[in-house]
Structures are given as C-alpha cells and as structure tokens.
Amino acid sequence: MSEMVTKRRSTHPMKIVALLIVVTCLTLFPFVVTNRFYISLVNEMLIYGLLAMSLDVLLGYTGLLSFMHNAYLGLGAYVVGLFLIHVAPSSLWLALLAGVVVTSVIALPVGWVQVRTGGLAFALLTLAFGMMFYTIVWKWYSLTGGDDGLMGVPHPDIQVLGITLGSSGNPTTMYLLSLCIVFICFLLTWRIIHSPFGAVLEAIRENEERASFVGINVRRYKLYGWMYACMLAGVSGGLFILYRGYIGPTTMSAFAGAGVLMMVLVGGMGSLWGPIVGAGIFIFMQDYISTMTEHWELFVGLVVIMLVLFLPRGFIGLGDYLTRFRKE
Amino acid sequence: MTTILSTKSLHKHFGGVLAVNDVNAEFKARQLRSIIGPNGAGKTTFINVITGKLPASSGAVVFQEQDVTNRPAHVLVRLGICRTFQITSIFMGLSVFENVRIAAQTEIGGSLRVFSAREGLKNVNTKTWEILHRLELKDKADVPSNNLAHGDQRLLEVAMALAGDPKILFLDEPTAGMSPAETEHIAQLIKGLTDTIAVVLVEHDMDVVMRISDEITVLDQGRIIAEGSPRTIQDNELVKEAYLGHG
Amino acid sequence: MSFTAIAVDIILNSLVLGGVLLIVAIGLNIIYGLSRVMNLAHGSLYALGAYAGFTLVASGLNYFAALLVAPLLIAVVGLIIERVIIVPVRKRSIVYTLILTYGLMFFLDGLIKYFWGNEPRFIELPQFMRQTLPIAGTHYPVFRLVTLLTTAVAMIGLMLFLGKTKLGIILRAASSIPEMVSCMGINMTFVHAGAFALGCVLAGIAGVISGPLYTIDPIMGHEMLISSFVVIVIGGLGSLRGAVLAAFLIGLVQTLAEFFVTDLAMVIVYMMMALILAFMPRGLLGEGRFE
Numbered sequence: 001m002s003e004m005v006t007k008r009r010s011t012h013p014m015k016i017v018a019l020l021i022v023v024t025c026l027t028l029f030p031f032v033v034t035n036r037f038y039i040s041l042v043n044e045m046l047i048y049g050l051l052a053m054s055l056d057v058l059l060g061y062t063g064l065l066s067f068m069h070n071a072y073l074g075l076g077a078y079v080v081g082l083f084l085i086h087v088a089p090s091s092l093w094l095a096l097l098a099g100v101v102v103t104s105v106i107a108l109p110v111g112w113v114q115v116r117t118g119g120l121a122f123a124l125l126t127l128a129f130g131m132m133f134y135t136i137v138w139k140w141y142s143l144t145g146g147d148d149g150l151m152g153v154p155h156p157d158i159q160v161l162g163i164t165l166g167s168s169g170n171p172t173t174m175y176l177l178s179l180c181i182v183f184i185c186f187l188l189t190w191r192i193i194h195s196p197f198g199a200v201l202e203a204i205r206e207n208e209e210r211a212s213f214v215g216i217n218v219r220r221y222k223l224y225g226w227m228y229a230c231m232l233a234g235v236s237g238g239l240f241i242l243y244r245g246y247i248g249p250t251t252m253s254a255f256a257g258a259g260v261l262m263m264v265l266v267g268g269m270g271s272l273w274g275p276i277v278g279a280g281i282f283i284f285m286q287d288y289i290s291t292m293t294e295h296w297e298l299f300v301g302l303v304v305i306m307l308v309l310f311l312p313r314g315f316i317g318l319g320d321y322l323t324r325f326r327k328e
Numbered sequence: 329m330t331t332i333l334s335t336k337s338l339h340k341h342f343g344g345v346l347a348v349n350d351v352n353a354e355f356k357a358r359q360l361r362s363i364i365g366p367n368g369a370g371k372t373t374f375i376n377v378i379t380g381k382l383p384a385s386s387g388a389v390v391f392q393e394q395d396v397t398n399r400p401a402h403v404l405v406r407l408g409i410c411r412t413f414q415i416t417s418i419f420m421g422l423s424v425f426e427n428v429r430i431a432a433q434t435e436i437g438g439s440l441r442v443f444s445a446r447e448g449l450k451n452v453n454t455k456t457w458e459i460l461h462r463l464e465l466k467d468k469a470d471v472p473s474n475n476l477a478h479g480d481q482r483l484l485e486v487a488m489a490l491a492g493d494p495k496i497l498f499l500d501e502p503t504a505g506m507s508p509a510e511t512e513h514i515a516q517l518i519k520g521l522t523d524t525i526a527v528v529l530v531e532h533d534m535d536v537v538m539r540i541s542d543e544i545t546v547l548d549q550g551r552i553i554a555e556g557s558p559r560t561i562q563d564n565e566l567v568k569e570a571y572l573g574h575g
Numbered sequence: 576m577s578f579t580a581i582a583v584d585i586i587l588n589s590l591v592l593g594g595v596l597l598i599v600a601i602g603l604n605i606i607y608g609l610s611r612v613m614n615l616a617h618g619s620l621y622a623l624g625a626y627a628g629f630t631l632v633a634s635g636l637n638y639f640a641a642l643l644v645a646p647l648l649i650a651v652v653g654l655i656i657e658r659v660i661i662v663p664v665r666k667r668s669i670v671y672t673l674i675l676t677y678g679l680m681f682f683l684d685g686l687i688k689y690f691w692g693n694e695p696r697f698i699e700l701p702q703f704m705r706q707t708l709p710i711a712g713t714h715y716p717v718f719r720l721v722t723l724l725t726t727a728v729a730m731i732g733l734m735l736f737l738g739k740t741k742l743g744i745i746l747r748a749a750s751s752i753p754e755m756v757s758c759m760g761i762n763m764t765f766v767h768a769g770a771f772a773l774g775c776v777l778a779g780i781a782g783v784i785s786g787p788l789y790t791i792d793p794i795m796g797h798e799m800l801i802s803s804f805v806v807i808v809i810g811g812l813g814s815l816r817g818a819v820l821a822a823f824l825i826g827l828v829q830t831l832a833e834f835f836v837t838d839l840a841m842v843i844v845y846m847m848m849a850l851i852l853a854f855m856p857r858g859l860l861g862e863g864r865f866e
Contacts, residue, residue, distance in 0.1 A: 287409045
C-alpha cells in the first residue's frame with residue numbers, strides 16, 4: 001500500500017523563505033527610501049498587482065478572458081470614495097467593506113449573465129459590461145463628478161483595535177496598509193488556488209465539456225471564480241482611492257483594461273506572483289516612458305503584440321502553462 | 329435483471345433530419361449492451377441525448393424510475409450516468425492523477441473546501457489510486473496527460489468516467505485508434521465492469537462487439553431495427569441489409 | 576419643428592447611422608466568418624480610414640476620389656497586418672487572437688496619434704454637399720444623404736461581389752464549410768487574406784463617409800468597434816442578413832435614445848448586447864454561430 005500514500009505537493013521551504021525576504025524588503029522599503037514619490041510608486045505597483053492577480057484567477061486559472069477587469073477596481077474605488085465623502089468620513093474599514101460588498105453586489109448579476117457563455121462570447125460580454133460601467137460613471141456627473149473625477153475624498157485614520165496607526169493620507173502609513181492587505185489577499189488566493197475548489201477551476205480551464213461530464217456544475221463554479229476575482233478587484237479599488245484620494249473615469253477605460261491584461265501577460269498567466277511582478281514592471285515602465293514620450297499607447301500595443309507572438313508565457317511564469325489554451 | 333435506464337419514444341431532430349426516431353430502449357443492470365449500426369445511424373446522437381449533451385426533441389429518458397429527460401449533464405453524472413467521448417476528452421494540461429482525482433472529488437464531495445489543500449482529501453485520494461490501480465495507469469500517475477500515448481488517453485477517459493461511480497456507463501467507441509493489444513486489454517476491462525454496473529458500448533469493431541456483448545441493439549436511420557443476443561443479430565436479415573443493402 | 580419633420584429627421588438619421596454601422600460590422604463579420612479571427616483592431620482600421628480620407632482631401636484630392644483611394648490603402652495595411660501578425664497565432668486559441676488584436680488596436684491608435692495628433696479633424700466637403708435639402712418640413716444636410724447613398728452603393732456592390740463573382744462565391748462557400756473549400760484545392764491562405772482585405776476595404780469606406788458625420792479623432796474607432804460588436808452579436812455572428820437587420824435596429828435605438836435621454840444611449844445599447852449574447856447566442860434570426 002505504500003504507493004497509495006499521496007505525494008503531498010508540499011511547498012518548497014525555499015519558496016517560503018523567498019516570500020518572507022520579499023515581504024521584509026517591501027516592509028523596510030519606505031524607511032530606507034524616504035522619497036514620497038517612490039513610496040507612492042511602489043504602492044501603486046502593489047495595488048495594481050492585486051488587481052492583476054485577481055484577473056489571473058480568471059484568465060490563468062479558470063480560462064476566462066476579461067478585457068475590462070479594471071471596471072471592478074473602478075467600482076470599488078468609487079464606492080469607497082463616495083462612502084467616505086457622504087456617509088462616514090472617518091470609518092476606513094467600514095468604507096473598504098462597503099466597497100467590496102457593493103462591487104460584489106454589482107458583479108453578481110453581471111457574472112450570472114456572463115457565465116452562460118465561454119470563450120469569445122464571455123470576452124465580448126466583459127467588454128460590453130465594462131463599457132457600460134465606464135459610460136455610466138463618466139456620464140453620471142452629479143454622483144461621480146463625471147469627467148472631472150471624484151475629488152475631495154477624505155483621508156481617514158487607520159485604526160486597528162482602537163489604536164490609531166496613522167493617517168491614510170501619509171504615504172508611508174498608506175503604503176504599509178496596502179502591503180499588509182495585498183499580502184493577506186495573496187496568501188488567501190494562494191490557499192484557494194491550491195484547494196479542491198482551485199482544482200475545479202483548473203478543470204474548467206482545461207476542458208469545459210469534460211468538466212461538466214465529471215459532474216461539475218460549470219456555470220456555478222465559473223460564477224464563484226468570477227465573484228472572487230471581482231471581490232479582490234473591489235479591494236484593490238478601495239486601496240486605490242485611499243492612496244490617491246481621487247479617481248477619474250479613465251481608470252475604468254478600455255485602455256486601462258488593456259494595461260491590466262498586459263500586466264498579467266508580462267508576468268505570465270497561471271502563477272500568482274507573476275502578475276504582481278508584471279504589474280510592477282508595467283507601472284515602472286508607464287511612469288518612466290510616459291515622462292519621455294507621449295506615445296505610450298504605441299508602446300503598450302507593440303509590447304502586447306510582441307508578447308503574444310514571441311513570449312506568450314510571460315517573463316516570469318515560464319513554468320507549466322505551455323499546454324493551456326491549446327484546446328484545438 | 330432490473331431495468332436501470334430506459335427511453336420512451338425518444339426523438340431528436342436537427343432541422344428536418346430525424347437523427348433519433350422513436351427509440352424505445354431498455355438497459356438492464358449488470359449487462360453489457362452494444363449499440364451498432366452503419367455510419368450516421370444516430371448512435372452517438374442517441375447517447376448524447378441520454379447523457380445530457382443534447383436536448384431531446386420529444387420523448388423521455390427514465391433512470392431508476394425517475395424522469396431525467398433534458399437534465400443538465402452534471403446532474404446526470406451525479407445520479408450515476410457517466411460517459412466517454414468518441415474524440416478523447418480529458419484535461420490535457422493536468423496530470424493523470426489530477427484528471428482522475430477531480431472526477432473522484434466531484435463524486436465524493438469537497439469541491440467547496442477553499443481553505444484546505446487539494447491533496448488532503450483522503451477518500452478522494454484512496455479512490456483515485458484504486459481506479460488508477462485497476463486500470464493499470466498507476467505508474468503514469470504523474471505524467472501530464474497530453475504526453476500520454478493515444479491508447480492510454482482513451483483509458484484515462486474511462487478511468488475518469490469510473491471515478492464518478494457510474495451505475496450505467498456509456499462508452500463511445502473506446503477502441504478507436506487503438507492497437508490490437510490495447511483493444512484486447514480494454515475489451516477485457518469493459519467486460520469486467522459488468523460485474524457491478526451496466527455498460528453501453530457504441531463500437532465499430534464487430535469482433536469485440538460480438539465477443540463481449542450480452543445484448544445488441546442495432547440502429548439504422550435513427551430507428552431500432554433489431555435487438556437480441558449477438559448470435560441472433562448475426563443471423564438477422566434486416567441487419568445484414570442495413571449494413572450492406574444501401575451501402 | 577412639426578412632428579413629421581422630427582420623425583423624418585429621426586428616420587433619416589437612424590438610416591445614416593445604421594448604414595455606417597452596417598458597413599463596419601459586415602467587415603468584422605466577414606473576417607470572423609471566414610477566418611475565425613475576431614479583429615478587435617477593426618475600429619482602429621475604420622479610424623485610420625477616416626484619417627486617410629482627411630489627408631487625401633486636405634492634399635487636394637476630390638472627396639469622391641478619396642472615397643475610392645482610402646479604402647484601398649486600408650486594405651493594404653490590413654494585408655500587411657494579416658500576413659505579419661495574425662497568421663502566426665491563427666492556430667492558437669481564440670484567447671490569443673483576442674489579446675493580440677487588442678494590442679494591435681492600441682498600436683494603431685498610437686500610430687494615429689503619432690501622425691495626426693490628438694486634435695479633432697474635419698474633412699473639407701465639396702460645396703454642394705454643404706447645402707441642406709428641404710424634406711417634409713426639415714432641412715436635411717446633403718452630405719448625410721450622400722452618405723446614405725454611398726452606404727447603399729457599397730452594400731449593393733458587396734452583394735454583387737459575393738453573389739456574382741467567382742471570388743465572392745468561393746468566399747461565401749468558405750464561410751459555411753471551410754473544410755470543403757480547402758478540399759477543393761482552394762488555398763485557405765488566400766481566402767483568409769482576401770477576407771481580411773475585404774473587411775478592411777469596408778472599414779475604410781465607412782471611415783471616409785463618417786468623416787463629415789462625426790469629428791475625426793483618435794478614439795472614434797473605439798465606440799464604433801463596440802457598436803459593431805453589438806450589431807454582429809444581435810444579428811448573429813457570421814450572419815449577413817442578421818447584421819443588416821441589427822445595424823438598422825441599433826441605428827434606430829441609438830438615434831431615438833440620443834433624442835430622448837442623450838447620455839444613456841450607449842448604456843441601453845450595451846445592455847441589449849449583453850442580454851442577446853447571454854440568452855440568444857445565435858442572434859435575432861438564429862443564424863449566427865460561435866466557435
């Protein structure tokens with residue numbers, strides 16, 4: 001019976017050590033580099049890293065392409081911002097919670113419609129709904145500020161167990177809050193991806209028809225995957241508005257959506273940390289190149305084309321996903 | 329022997345074409361029934377309608393005295409109606425073990441446990457190893473299934489179907505593309521399955537069909553034209569005509 | 576304005592809008608139907624057509640000559656795109672072609688901004704097209720009528736091409752049974768390239784005729800892309816008859832919605848698309864098909 005004992009795919013200890021080193025470095029970063037600009041830059045990388053990771057749960061693990069995942073970052077951000085402005089200017093946790101809940105409530109009917117389809121139709125639906133949210137946010141001037149964006153979002157204090165840790169308006173404090181939440185979300189997602197539930201998502205990615213013929217309710221599990229990805233996007237939106245204090249409709253545009261897709265591609269689909277690294281590279285390049293040239297779009301387009309043609313596995317996730325999406 | 333699944337005047341048409349025409353069939357427990365017929369006779373369409381891949385145009389499918397017509401595939405699988413496909417359908421990017429494990433996990437439960445490791449489901453693992461052992465795929469457990477030889481991929485698909493604990497198993501041309509030795513292996517295996525469950529075999533290899541079937545149903549142009557033991561089918565004039573007559 | 580005048584205005588406007596939508600959408604539809612590539616850069620090719628028309632007219636060419644030349648230029652661009660970047664991913668999953676053409680869309684938009692800048696452009700029209708024509712109590716601009724006429728000519732031309740010429744018949748056959756056509760010894764490479772070029776010609780025509788209708792700016796292609804998705808989704812992917820019906824339907828809905836509630840026009844259109852995709856995936860006429 002010895003062969004009947006499952007080989008537990010235990011995580012390599014070096015991986016845990018590496019993760020701890022990275023997190024330690026990131027924690028020390030704002031104390032070593034005290035330049036506010038760089039702290040904010042890395043903060044943005046973390047927030048978009050969370051968004052890219054949540055898109056990867058859909059794209060790399062469930063095999064569903066969402067063109068406008070940034071729409072759900074946007075929704076989360078607007079809700080948190082509006083909550084802080086109109087409801088309770090000092091309740092940070094309540095605002096974040098409201099952001100996640102409202103984003104999920106919006107994502108649920110959208111997902112319910114979307115999961116009836118797959119492949120091309122699913123991708124087109126994400127575009128239709130994404131554009132719809134974008135248009136609503138852009139045109140609903142009285143609520144969202146329209147083109148001008150949502151301004152004057154207060155910076156509440158960050159309180160844990162009644163102890164005030166500092167203001168979210170302080171770049172360092174805000175950075176540490178983001179790091180903490182992104183880290184928790186990363187661990188949570190890692191856990192979920194490697195759970196029996198994650199195995200179901202992978203089965204759907206590999207072969208939808210077979211999945212339903214081993215007894216999986218494909219639509220339902222796609223919906224669960226979708227809801228989780230949108231919740232994470234909502235969290236990233238909450239952090240986004242707290243860190244920026246401002247959001248405009250361009251954050252929800254199709255162009256920004258392509259950016260998020262590119263982060264996942266650069267990092268490599270199907271590995272959780274790949275997209276986070278991809279987000280880092282992307283934000284850095286965006287910042288660097290947009291100061292040098294105004295033709296950022298040209299560059300984004302070219303990189304996406306090159307990645308698909310020559311490096312479909314991304315820079316980082318050079319692992320095992322060669323076989324994914326090769327249904328033909 | 330008790331009837332486990334039956335169809336009542338089942339119809340399926342595509343536009344004006346009747347692919348399944350008024351079929352009344354009965355499948356009995358622990359029996360191997362083969363469905364044969366010339367190309368385009370509607371064999372695959374027939375089992376596609378039963379197993380929930382295609383909706384029936386009219387008629388009913390009754391499973392253990394329960395009307396299961398047009399239920400979604402995943403519900404039928406959970407009830408115990410499992411199948412394999414004519415064109416191999418497995419999770420290409422996953423290992424052999426994981427392919428079977430997923431099927432076992434769906435059957436046993438635990439798919440919603442988001443906070444535990446997928447390797448930690450004990451019953452699921454035991455069952456997976458048991459099936460891999462039975463089908464002699466154990467040594468290949470860690471091989472990515474897209475690297476398997478064609479014959480092993482077909483076998484893996486049978487393994488996945490078995491992991492769903494079927495009460496009735498539909499096999500759509502399981503020997504397609506297999507070598508004689510592999511065919512012999514899988515034929516023995518199929519015959520062995522009928523110790524516990526009902527098996528329905530759609531097959532072109534007449535040698536295999538005649539050797540292992542308990543009963544044979546012959547379809548032609550969507551209708552049953554003959555039913556009976558292999559011997560009576562071999563002597564049936566209608567069957568000969570269907571195969572040779574309008575060829 | 577009297578009620579009839581308003582009604583005539585709305586009907587004509589929706590016909591004009593529907594016509595432009597139809598030409599773009601049919602191009603997209605032909606490319607998908609023949610080569611299973613959903614070209615997300617199609618809207619940008621349409622915008623490129625408008626800019627080409629603008630530059631040709633600005634450099635002294637007659638408007639109608641530009642209407643002939645610009646689409647051919649776009650076809651050449653399309654052929655280059657098809658050969659260089661679409662061909663390598665043709666065998667891969669649709670997810671890759673979608674991402675690739677999405678990247679292409681931004682690349683083309685970037686090119687447009689690089690060459691023409693961000694500021695809106697206007698195509699200089701011949702004198703007679705700037706007049707208005709009194710119809711049923713309203714003064715309807717002549718250039719809109721010319722647009723309508725051009726749409727009709729383009730559609731009739733397309734129908735004749737697909738119905739009467741050998742090339743067209745091959746293309747139609749390839750769209751319904753690709754295996755058969757490749758068995759008959761017709762080179763599928765040629766069919767794929769031909770489809771892409773034909774789609775681009777149509778995008779180019781639409782670009783030039785919508786130059787006077789809307790302002791030409793780098794993002795004009797985005798809205799058009801989404802609208803033409805809506806058209807082919809509602810009409811059914813790959814269905815030409817469905818596209819005609821859907822284009823004029825969307826033209827009418829959009830015109831009406833713009834007339835009554837301005838800002839929500841597009842939201843309504845997106846909702847329609849989503850509901851049809853999810854609940855009637857074969858389109859209104861039930862003729863379309865997804866892979």
